[in-house]
Amino acid sequence: MKHRMGPAVLVILLLLCLTGCGGNQNMANGYQQITPKEAKEMMNAQDVLILDVREQYEYDSGYISGAVLLPVGTITVESASAVIPAKDTVVLVYCRSGNRSKKASAKLAELGYTNIYEFGGINTWPYGITTE
Numbered sequence: 001m002k003h004r005m006g007p008a009v010l011v012i013l014l015l016l017c018l019t020g021c022g023g024n025q026n027m028a029n030g031y032q033q034i035t036p037k038e039a040k041e042m043m044n045a046q047d048v049l050i051l052d053v054r055e056q057y058e059y060d061s062g063y064i065s066g067a068v069l070l071p072v073g074t075i076t077v078e079s080a081s082a083v084i085p086a087k088d089t090v091v092l093v094y095c096r097s098g099n100r101s102k103k104a105s106a107k108l109a110e111l112g113y114t115n116i117y118e119f120g121g122i123n124t125w126p127y128g129i130t131t132e
Contacts, residue, residue: 029102030109031093031116039092039119040127048090051083053104054122058096062129064122067094072104080111090115097121 034042042048043066050067052059059069070083072095084091091113095101098120105118122129 029106031105031118033102034117034119036119036125036127039094039117042090042092042117046090048092049084051091051093051104052122053093053095053100060131062122062131064094064125065128065130070104072100072107075104075107075111077111080108080113084108084113087112088114091117093118094125095121097123 043050050064052063052067052069053072053075054069055071056069059067063069068083070079091108093101093105093108093116095104098118101118101120105116108116
């Protein structure tokens, strides 16, 4: 006896595949891309390291509270391990507009970091910044 899947089952399977294989994730580069809202929720709910990958003068003009500076051009095995000792640390990465944070996230993934989340730039961060 042959068993046929109904159209509804096929649609459900297709939707599951699409949602599981896409979204905001960029796992081809070893990191996940998330929204500022998702980053803020993670900051509020768990222990994370917020990584600002802009230059020192940009950081000095304002940064997300709690952020640690590691300019993208200075990321090496040594500099990354000094700031992020454990490779499984949850790291939320941002820059000014989102370009450097993507490069930095990919570089950290290449170095073996496994929980990298890139959330764009401080220009679109709606939750306030500090200059202290």
